[in-house]
Structure formats: structure tokens, C-alpha cells
Amino acid sequence: xxxxxxxxxxxxxxxxxxxxxxxxxxxxxxxxxxxxxxxxxxxxxxxxxxxxxxxxxxxxxxxxxxxxxxxxxxxxxxxxxxxxxxxxxxxxxxxxxxxxxxxxxxxxxxxxxxxxxxxxxxxxxxxxxxxxxxxxxxxxxxxxxxxxxxxxxxxxxxxxxxxxxxxxxxxxxxxxxxxxxxxxxxxxxxxxxxxxxxxxxxxxxxxxxxxxxxxxxxxxxxxxxxxxxxxxxxxxxxxxxxxxxxxxxxxxxxxxxxxxxxxxxxxxxxxxx
Amino acid sequence: xxxxxxxxxxxxxxxxxxxxxxxxxxxxxxxxxxxxxxxxxxxxxxxxxxxxxxxxxxxxxxxxxxxxxxxxxxxxxxxxxxxxxxxxxxxxxxxxxxxxxxxxxxxxxxxxxxxxxxxxxxxxxxxxxxxxxxxxxxxxxxxxxxxxxxxxxxxxxxxxxxxxxxxxxxxxxxxxxxxxxxxxxxxxxxxxxxxxxxxxxxxxxxxxxxxxxxxxxxxxxxxxxxxxxxxxxxxxxxxxxxxxxxxxxxxxxxxxxxxxxxxxxxxxxxxxxxxxxxxxxxxxxxxxxxxxxxxxxxxxxxxxxxxxxxxxxxxxxxxxxxxxxxxx
Numbered sequence: 001x002x003x004x005x006x007x008x009x010x011x012x013x014x015x016x017x018x019x020x021x022x023x024x025x026x027x028x029x030x031x032x033x034x035x036x037x038x039x040x041x042x043x044x045x046x047x048x049x050x051x052x053x054x055x056x057x058x059x060x061x062x063x064x065x066x067x068x069x070x071x072x073x074x075x076x077x078x079x080x081x082x083x084x085x086x087x088x089x090x091x092x093x094x095x096x097x098x099x100x101x102x103x104x105x106x107x108x109x110x111x112x113x114x115x116x117x118x119x120x121x122x123x124x125x126x127x128x129x130x131x132x133x134x135x136x137x138x139x140x141x142x143x144x145x146x147x148x149x150x151x152x153x154x155x156x157x158x159x160x161x162x163x164x165x166x167x168x169x170x171x172x173x174x175x176x177x178x179x180x181x182x183x184x185x186x187x188x189x190x191x192x193x194x195x196x197x198x199x200x201x202x203x204x205x206x207x208x209x210x211x212x213x214x215x216x217x218x219x220x221x222x223x224x225x226x227x228x229x230x231x232x233x234x235x236x237x238x239x240x241x242x243x244x245x246x247x248x249x250x251x252x253x254x255x256x257x258x259x260x261x262x263x264x265x266x267x268x269x270x271x272x273x
Numbered sequence: 274x275x276x277x278x279x280x281x282x283x284x285x286x287x288x289x290x291x292x293x294x295x296x297x298x299x300x301x302x303x304x305x306x307x308x309x310x311x312x313x314x315x316x317x318x319x320x321x322x323x324x325x326x327x328x329x330x331x332x333x334x335x336x337x338x339x340x341x342x343x344x345x346x347x348x349x350x351x352x353x354x355x356x357x358x359x360x361x362x363x364x365x366x367x368x369x370x371x372x373x374x375x376x377x378x379x380x381x382x383x384x385x386x387x388x389x390x391x392x393x394x395x396x397x398x399x400x401x402x403x404x405x406x407x408x409x410x411x412x413x414x415x416x417x418x419x420x421x422x423x424x425x426x427x428x429x430x431x432x433x434x435x436x437x438x439x440x441x442x443x444x445x446x447x448x449x450x451x452x453x454x455x456x457x458x459x460x461x462x463x464x465x466x467x468x469x470x471x472x473x474x475x476x477x478x479x480x481x482x483x484x485x486x487x488x489x490x491x492x493x494x495x496x497x498x499x500x501x502x503x504x505x506x507x508x509x510x511x512x513x514x515x516x517x518x519x520x521x522x523x524x525x526x527x528x529x530x531x532x533x534x535x536x537x538x539x540x541x542x543x544x545x546x547x548x549x550x551x552x553x554x555x556x557x558x559x560x561x562x563x564x565x566x567x568x569x570x571x572x573x574x575x576x577x578x579x580x581x582x583x584x585x586x587x588x589x590x591x592x593x594x595x596x597x598x599x600x601x
Contacts, residue, residue, distance in 0.1 A: 068487070094489035106484035108477055119477050122470055123489045129469040133461075186488065 008045060011238060018046030020079075021222050022067065022190060027076035029062055036062040037073065038246045044190065049216055050224045051233045054243035055266060060226040061103060063243070064194050067224065068100045069093035081189070095123055099188035101179045103195045103226075109168040113159060113178050114150070116167055120185025121146040150185050156218070157181050157211060173204040177211070184215060191215070193225035197232055205229075209236055230267065234258065242266070276440070283434075283442045284562045285555055290448030292554020293455045294517075297510040298527055299534040299546040300459070301503040306540050307479045308499040311381070311392045315400035317528020319369075319504060322403050324511030324520040325411040326368050328418050331361040336410045358420035362508070369504030370497075377496050404525060413522065418515035422450050451513045458509060459547055462502075466543075475499060479541075533581035539591025548592060553577045 008018045022044040029037040037059045044050045052060050065071040066078070069090040078085045080096065088096075099120070108116050124146055125132070131139035154160055157177050162170060167178060176196060183191055196212065197205045209232060215221050227233045233240060234254040242250035242257060244266040250257050257263055301316040313319075329336065333352040342348060356364075380395055423446040431441035466472035477485045478495045485492065514524055530553070538549025557576040565572045584591065 070486075089491070090486040091489050091491045094487055100487050102483065102487070106481050106487065108480035108484055110480050111476070115473075119473065119484075119488045119490075122474055122477075125470040129465070129471050132469040133464050135468065182484075182488065 008047075015047065015217070017048045017238065020044070021046045021081065022224075023079040024063075024067070025077040025079065027063070027066055027073045027078070029059075029066060029071055029073045035246050037066070037243075039076075040241075040243070040246075040248045041076075042241045042248065042251055044222060044224050045239075046222055047216070047220055048222060048238040049212065049236055050222075051237035051240045052224065052226045052243060053228060053230060053233050053240060056228065057245075058243040059246040060228075060243055061194060062246075064100070064192055064224070064226055067093075067190075068098060068192055094186070097186070097189035098192065099183035099186045099190075100192035101176070101183050101194055101196065103198060105172075105175050105179055107167045107175060107179055107182070110166065112164050112166055113170075113181075114154070114163045116178055117150045117154060117181045117185045118146070120182040121150060123186065149187075153181050153184050156214070157184075173200055173207075176200070176204075176208065180208075180211065180215075184219070184221070187219075188221060191221050191223045193223060195226055195228070197227060197229055205232060212236060279438045279440050281559065281562060283444075284558050286442065286444060287448070288555035288558030289551055290445070290452060290554070291558065292551035293448070293452045294510065294513055294550075295527075295530050295534050295553055296547045296550025297451075297455055297458075297506060297513065298531040299538065299550055300462075300543065301506040301510065302531055302535055303538075303540060303543055303546045304462075304499055304503045304506065308475050309381075309478070309496055310389060311396060312389070312540075313503065314393065314396040314528065315403060316503065316507060316531065318400045318403045318407070318525040319372075319507035320511040320514065320527070321520070321522065321524040322372075322407045322511075323365055323369055323504065323508035324418060324515035324524065325407045325416070327361055327365045327420070327508070327512065328416045328515070328520050329411045330364050331356050331358065331420075332416075334411060339412060340409055362420065362512075365508055366505060369508055370501045373500030373504050374497050376500055377493065381496065382493070400525070400528075404522065408522070416515075416520040418512065418520050420512060420516065422447055422512075422516050424516065447513070447517055454509060454513075455547070458506065459543060462543055471495075471498060530577060533577040535591070536581035536584050537591055539593045542591070542593035545591055545593030553580065556580060 008016065010016055020043045023041075024043070025041050027037055027040050028035065040063065052063055054060050062071060066073050069088045069092065072087045080098075085096075094100075108119065111119075125142060127139040127142050131137070132143075135143075154163060157180060159174065159177055159181060162174060162178075167175060170178065180193070180196070193212070197208050200208065212223060212225070213236065216223055225233075225237070234257070237254060239251070239253055240257045241248060242260070242263045244262075249262040249266055250260045252260070298317060298320060301319065302313060305311055305313045305316070328334070333354040333356065335341070335349050335352060338350050342350075376399065380399065381392070384392055384395060425446055427444045427446050427449060430444045435441035464472075466476060474485070474490045475495055475498065477488070477490055478492060482492060485495075510527075511520075511524070514527060534546060534549040534553050536549075537552055538545030538547070557573045560576045561570065561572045
């Protein structure tokens with residue numbers, strides 16, 4: 001396929017994909033004696049939609065947790081923006097510009113949609129707390145600026161009508177969208193989506209697919225997503241990593257993956273003799 | 274106006290003032306509970322420890338002097354200085370921040386993801402440790418605390434009410450000061466948690482740890498900050514109680530009075546802690562005044578707890594506790 005040193009490529013629909021943004025090198029993750037991930041390497045390029053797929057228990061979520069700092073791998077290196085990333089706490093990774101959503105949704109249930117999305121901007125607030133408390137000059141301007149950005153995201157994801165609703169009252173599909181909004185509010189360099197379509201009906205899935213494509217198109221956000229619904233992934237992504245039992249069994253464009261015998265076996269099951 | 278009603282008004286006012294002090298202790302509980310889900314049994318002892326430290330620093334007491342003297346046969350007790358109240362308060366605050374950091378580093382960092390009951394047990398341990406530690410550090414004698422707050426009967430109120438009713442109300446100046454300070458403290462806390470970055474991060478952590486991490490909030494930083502805030506509130510409470518009745522170890526027992534306050538106000542509401550405190554303060558004074566004489570008095574010992582029991586039965590989330598929203 002592509003060489004890691006090259007400057008990227010142009011997709012069929014004319015989007016420009018840049019150089020390598022993040023590279024996982026020989027990652028191995030163990031929980032006690034159980035190997036969740038075994039010696040996996042792949043990269044994520046700037047501006048692309050990269051999918052990690054695989055059957056249940058393949059280690060996809062573990063991989064996402066390694067990227068976002070929730071798990072620290074025992075072996076291997078994580079390279080980000082051309083430098084090796086030392087072991088970090090999840091909040092430090094977030095401050096580097098890597099935002100994420102969760103498979104089982106982690107929102108601030110007691111807050112309104114607007115407040116939830118605003119938390120995505122916390123790292124952009126630079127005035128000190130006395131200025132903020134007194135609502136003086138700079139702090140006010142900063143708040144207004146952040147608020148405008150958040151409103152833009154809210155419009156973009158079409159959740160204006162629920163801006164003031166406490167998140168706990170929302171149905172599942174909308175919660176997923178609010179979580180995406182919060183992640184986007186951080187203007188991430190890399191957006192990680194953990195099963196964004198899990199538990200959705202067909203219509204909601206279509207909506208979410210459209211939003212993911214629009215986000216990538218409109219903001220040029222690099223997106224890495226996990227999904228086990230193969231159909232959805234093939235339509236969305238530029239390149240796909242396939243995992244099974246913690247190992248990488250395929251990596252390439254959706255077309256490559258469709259014709260990959262190991263992948264077909266993993267998904268359809270194959271008789272071992 | 275009938276005498277009884279005038280007396281009742283005076284009792285009511287005094288109840289309000291006593292309630293402010295309950296509310297101050299309860300406030301410390303609410304802060305920590307909201308941000309970390311820990312019910313901090315040591316909050317009362319923190320108030321005691323803060324007051325002890327304040328007196329010690331102000332009077333230039335040598336910490337651990339009994340221990341040092343016993344070990345080395347020396348006779349040191351004082352550095353020989355007297356620091357101004359404001360300087361001592363700032364130094365004490367620094368000690369409370371240090372304590373907050375140590376508590377997180379040494380205890381709660383090792384108990385991440387444990388059951389609430391385990392965390393609660395840890396704070397009981399902390400309470401007894403700090404009581405003993407405070408004893409070794411500063412001595413167990415009752416100390417006088419005077420940071421220059423006005424005390425004694427407020428003559429203006431006394432004279433005005435005498436002019437109105439022919440009976441002067443006895444309101445302590447210290448209670449008035451405590452009320453004003455508590456009001457400022459609560460307003461400051463509300464502004465802090467609603468409008469500042471750190472306050473918003475605090476509410477975020479209180480709501481969901483994982484989500485807070487994913488937007489770049491350091492849980493550790495927030496926890497140390499919250500324990501420091503609780504330490505600050507404990508210091509204020511310690512100053513008020515200490516000035517009123519001397520710094521003594523029974524101070525730690527006021528924590529128990531904060532429990533019924535929390536049941537009334539709700540564990541998660543800052544305004545709730547205040548209203549709860551006032552209700553208990555007024556309620557127990559008025560009850561003692563009206564019903565007390567009929568049943569032999571001393572109702573203040575149990576009134577608050579019975580009231581809390583009633584609330585537990587009929588409104589378990591308290592007056593202001595977060596509504597339990599559930600989608601079914």
C-alpha cells in the first residue's frame with residue numbers, strides 16, 4: 001500500500017489525505033495473563049476516516065483505549081504528530097487534541113446539552129478564575145467566543161431544539177449525537193468514535209453516518225472509528241484495520257478488505273480441521 | 274404584643290444564627306460529596322484541626338512540643354512570637370491545602386473505583402487519625418481563639434427592640450458576623466462553581482469521571498482542589514465555633530449535627546446545606562422553647578435527628594437534593 005514517508009494521497013471523491021498523524025508500532029496489551037492485543041501496528045493519516053473492525057472481543061475497544069490513554073500497553077510505541085508519545089493519563093491525551101466518544105456513552109447526565117458541549121471547550125479557557133468569576137473584559141469575550149463555536153457545532157449536528165434539555169431526559173440516539181458534539185467542540189486533531197452506531201435503528205444509523213462524513217468534510221477532522229457493522233464501515237471509511245482475537249488480520253481500503261480471505265473467514269466462520 | 278411572641282421572635286433569631294454554624298459544617302460535606310461521591314466523616318475533625326493549627330500558628334506554639342520534650346528532655350513550648358490574625362489564617366489555609374494533597378495522595382489515590390462504603394470507612398479512619406495527630410501536634414488543652422471578631426451583645430439591636438417592644442433582644446455580635454461571612458462564602462462558592470473553568474470542571478467530575486477525563490480534566494487536580502475548598506470551609510467553621518466556645522476536641526462532634534442538616538438539605542445542594550442548617554437551628558430552638566418545658570427540656574439533643582428521620586421516610590433526597598431523573 002502506501003509508504004509511511006509519503007505525503008499522502010487524494011481519494012476518489014477528491015478529498016486530500018495528508019501524512020501520518022498517528023502511528024501504532026507493535027502494540028501489545030495484556031490483562032494479567034490474557035492478551036487483548038498482540039503486536040499490532042497501523043497508522044492513521046491526517047484527514048482520513050480510519051476504521052477498526054472485527055468480531056466481538058477482537059480487541060477493538062482496547063485498541064481505542066490505548067490510543068486515548070485509558071490503557072497503557074505493555075509493549076510497543078505510540079507515535080503522534082511525528083514524536084513518540086510517552087505513557088500518559090487520559091486527560092493529558094485529551095489535551096493533546098485527541099477527543100473521543102464511548103461505546104456506552106459517557107455524558108454529564110445532570111447537565112443540559114449546551115453545558116455538556118461547553119465542557120469540550122474547557123481547555124480553550126485561558127483567563128484566570130477571578131476574571132471568570134467577576135465576568136470581566138477578557139473572560140467575557142472568551143466565553144462569548146467559545147459559546148459561538150459551540151452553537152456552530154450544535155447547529156451542525158442539528159440538536160438546537162434540545163439545547164436546554166438535561167441529557168438524562170434524552171433518548172439513546174440523541175445522547176450519541178450530544179457526545180459527538182462535545183468531542184467536536186474540542187476541535188480535535190484526531191476524533192475517536194467507539195461504536196458510534198451501536199444500538200441504533202436504521203434511520204439513526206444513516207443520520208450518524210452522514211454526520212461523520214460531514215464532520216470529516218467540513219472540518220477536515222481525522223476520524224478513527226470502531227464498528228462491528230461491516231456494511232456501514234465499508235461505505236464510510238478510507239482505510240480499514242481488521243482485528244480478530246487481538247491480532248491484525250487485514251489492513252487496507254474497503255475493497256481490499258472485502259476480498260481478503262482471512263477477513264471473510266473471521267466474519268463468516270471457517271471450519272478448522 | 275404578647276410577651277410569649279416577643280420571646281419566640283428572639284428565639285427564632287438566635288436559632289437562625291446557630292443554624293448558620295451548622296450550615297457551614299454541612300457545606301464542607303456537600304462540596305466533597307458532590308465532587309467525589311465521598312461522604313467525608315472527617316469534616317468536623319478538619320474544622321477542629323484547622324482551628325487548632327490557627328491558634329498554634331498565631332500563638333507561636335511549637336508543633337509536637339510534648340513529643341519533642343518527652344524524647345529529648347527539653348523544655349520548649351513556644352517560638353516566642355505572636356502573628357497577626359490574617360497572616361495566621363493564610364498560613365493555616367496553606368496547611369489545609371497541604372493536608373488536602375496528602376489525603377488524596379496517601380489515601381484516596383489508592384482507593385480509586387472502590388465502593389462508597391470503603392471510601393466512607395477511610396474517612397472514619399482519617400477522622401480518628403487527625404484527631405490524634407492534632408492532639409500530638411498542638412496539645413489537648415482547651416485554647417482560646419481570638420482573631421479579632423466582635424463578640425458580646427449587639428447593643429444596637431438590644432436598644433432598638435427595647436424601643437419597639439419594651440424588651441431588648443439578646444443577639445451576639447459573633448453570630449451576626451458568622452452569618453455575613455457564611456453568606457459571602459456561599460455566594461462565592463456558587464459563582465465559582467457556575468462561572469469559572471475550575472468550577473465547571475468540578476461539576477463535570479462530580480457527574481461522570483470517564484467523561485471528565487475525555488475532555489481533558491485531571492481528576493487528581495479537581496479532588497485536591499475540592500478537599501482544599503472543604504478545608505477552607507472547615508477553617509471558617511473552626512474559627513466561628515472556636516471563637517464562640519474555645520478550641521476543644523468536642524468541636525469534632527459538631528460533624529454529627531451536620532448529618533441531619535444534610536438529610537434535610539440534600540447531600541448535593543449548596544443552597545440546601547444552608548437552608549437545612551437554618552431550619553435545624555431555628556427548629557430545635559423553637560421546639561425547645563415551646564414544647565421543651567412540657568416534656569422536661571433537653572430536646573435540642575434529639576430534635577434534629579428526629580426531624581432527619583422524618584425526612585428520610587418521606588423525602589429521602591432532601592429538600593434540594595437532585596431530582597432523580599430516570600427514563601423508563
